[in-house]
Amino acid sequence: xxxxxxxxxxxxxxxxxxxxxxxxxxxxxxxxxxxxxxxxxxxxxxxxxxxxxxxxxxxxxxxxxxxxxxxxxxxxxxxxxxxxxxxxxxxxxxxxxxxxxxxxxxxxxxxxxxxxxxxxxxxxxxxxxxxxxxxxxxxxxxxxxxxxxxxxxxxxxxxxxxxxxxxxxxxxxxxxxxxxxxxxxxxxxxxxxxxxxxxxxxxxxxxxxxxxxxxxxxxxxxxxxxxxxxxxxxxxxxxxxxxxxxxxxxxxxxxxxxxxxxxxxxxxxxxxxxxxxxxxxxxxxxxxxxxxxxxxxxxxxxxxxxxxxxxxxxxxxxxxxxxxxxxxxxxxxxxxxxxxxxxxxxxxxxxxxxxxxxxxxxxxxxxxxxx
Amino acid sequence: xxxxxxxxxxxxxxxxxxxxxxxxxxxxxxxxxxxxxxxxxxxxxxxxxxxxxxxxxxxxxxxxxxxxxxxxxxxxxxxxx
Numbered sequence: 071x072x073x074x075x076x077x078x079x080x081x082x083x084x085x086x087x088x089x090x091x092x093x094x095x096x097x098x099x100x101x102x103x104x105x106x107x108x109x110x111x112x113x114x115x116x117x118x119x120x121x122x123x124x125x126x127x128x129x130x131x132x133x134x135x136x137x138x139x140x141x142x143x144x145x146x147x148x149x150x151x152x153x154x155x156x157x158x159x160x161x162x163x164x165x166x167x168x169x170x171x172x173x174x175x176x177x178x179x180x181x182x183x184x185x186x187x188x189x190x191x192x193x194x195x196x197x198x199x200x201x202x203x204x205x206x207x208x209x210x211x212x213x214x215x216x217x218x219x220x221x222x223x224x225x226x227x228x229x230x231x232x233x234x235x236x237x238x239x240x241x242x243x244x245x246x247x248x249x250x251x252x253x254x255x256x257x258x259x260x261x262x263x264x265x266x267x268x269x270x271x272x273x274x275x276x277x278x279x280x281x282x283x284x285x286x287x288x289x290x291x292x293x294x295x296x297x298x299x300x301x302x303x304x305x306x307x308x309x310x311x312x313x314x315x316x317x318x319x320x321x322x323x324x325x326x327x328x329x330x331x332x333x334x335x336x337x338x339x340x341x342x343x344x345x346x347x348x349x350x351x352x353x354x355x356x357x358x359x360x361x362x363x364x365x366x367x368x369x370x371x372x373x374x375x376x377x378x379x380x381x382x383x384x385x386x387x388x389x390x391x392x393x394x395x396x397x398x399x400x401x402x403x404x405x406x407x408x409x410x411x412x413x414x415x416x417x418x419x420x421x422x423x424x425x426x427x428x429x430x431x432x433x434x435x436x437x438x439x440x441x
Numbered sequence: 442x443x444x445x446x447x448x449x450x451x452x453x454x455x456x457x458x459x460x461x462x463x464x465x466x467x468x469x470x471x472x473x474x475x476x477x478x479x480x481x482x483x484x485x486x487x488x489x490x491x492x493x494x495x496x497x498x499x500x501x502x503x504x505x506x507x508x509x510x511x512x513x514x515x516x517x518x519x520x521x522x
Contacts, residue, residue, distance in 0.1 A: 106522050108522055109521070109522055110522045111522070195522075196522050197520075197522050198520065198521055198522035199520055199522075200518070200520045203520060220522070221518070221519045221520055221521060221522065222519060222521040222522065223450045223451070223519035223520075223521050224450070226449060226450050226519065227519075228516075228518075228519060246491075246493045246500070247491045247492075247493065247518045248491055249490045249491055250490070250518070251488070251489055251490055251491075251517070251518065262521070264521055269521075269522065295493070295516075297449060297516065299449075306498065306514075307498060308493070308495040308498055308499065308500060308514070308516070309498065309499055309500060310493075310500050311500055
């Protein structure tokens with residue numbers, strides 16, 4: 071069943087009565103799909119690979135950025151600019167060559183979610199945005215797959231397990247957060263900052279829960295929403311029941327198939343942000359022909375490093391308080407590092423009556439790449 | 442009765458405090474009463490379409506009755522990874 075190498079490698083697992091040879095064999099025959107090879111995905115992938123999970127799926131489309139390195143420990147300085155999947159593959163294959171790594175080089179969408187996730191026993195959420203988190207929740211409910219959830223903000227983390235197949239009285243994410251918040255309100259790591267070790271703690275908890283589910287040992291975090299506060303160094307826990315009015319797992323579900331969550335997470339009143347996107351070449355042409363107000367919505371330290379000439383710095387977090395000083399009829403173009411924050415800024419300005427606003431597709435990274 | 446409110450994540454930012462204490466004169470107070478008072482004092486919380494309310498570590502429904510000394514946790518969703 072196991073090679074000599076495997077007996078030696080997993081010997082400290084085999085010594086545990088709760089794991090043993092039978093348990094280690096369960097791990098070998100199991101498959102886990104980790105969506106996102108970033109802050110949470112890094113420790114989760116390392117520990118699941120080390121533990122000898124037979125098949126690990128990794129879904130990611132991003133490349134390694136220097137700003138990732140303080141928390142995304144799968145990736146190192148020489149990996150900057152490489153696809154995260156390649157960097158992850160290299161590290162994990164070296165860590166444990168017995169594990170079969172399946173690389174899904176794509177953004178997970180309503181079109182491919184069933185196909186990708188359907189091939190795995192357990193799904194682990196290591197994503198960094200609400201659109202994908204709601205998509206994973208709905209897909210896992212509809213596929214009857216366990217979802218190991220983890221999420222972080224500055225010094226705080228949230229962890230739980232959704233698995234209605236194991237416990238029919240247990241909730242899904244939408245039982246207590248039925249609708250996602252508007253995108254401009256919720257800052258991500260790039261905007262809010264995050265303590266580097268925090269995803270290490272939360273991602274490791276997710277890995278532990280995934281292993282317990284496979285082994286069938288202990289008390290999984292099903293129906294228990296665990297909160298972690300690194301500043302207080304305190305874990306707290308809330309018991310969450312299933313909500314019979316839940317839009318996806320309730321008695322009369324309104325979500326019966328996967329919908330376009332990017333639209334769903336966008337305020338209903340405004341049109342999708344991609345309509346208001348400018349390519350770098352289009353912005354160059356615009357700057358050469360007309361006077362526009364070009365706004366950098368990044369942080370001051372990012373602006374100080376490099377910016378597009380002639381742009382004015384108004385960080386996203388302070389934009390709301392600056393709108394009264396801006397001319398609502400003026401043509402405005404917003405940009406940030408890669409297009410996420412500028413899309414939020416665009417929604418914010420649209421909501422305050424600014425109609426002539428566009429933002430730079432791909433942000434300053436695309437601007438300099440296409441120079 | 443006195444109710445302690447504890448704020449998490451963005452709730453802490455929006456309210457500008459990690460803890461508040463509310464005193465109510467009337468004897469019957471529900472989660473919904475506290476949330477309404479909170480939203481009237483911090484209109485910015487209206488921006489959150491859903492947040493989780495826990496009463497002494499149990500899931501709080503709108504009509505959950507509160508008692509003197511109860512602790513309410515206001516927990517917005519977070520999305521970082």
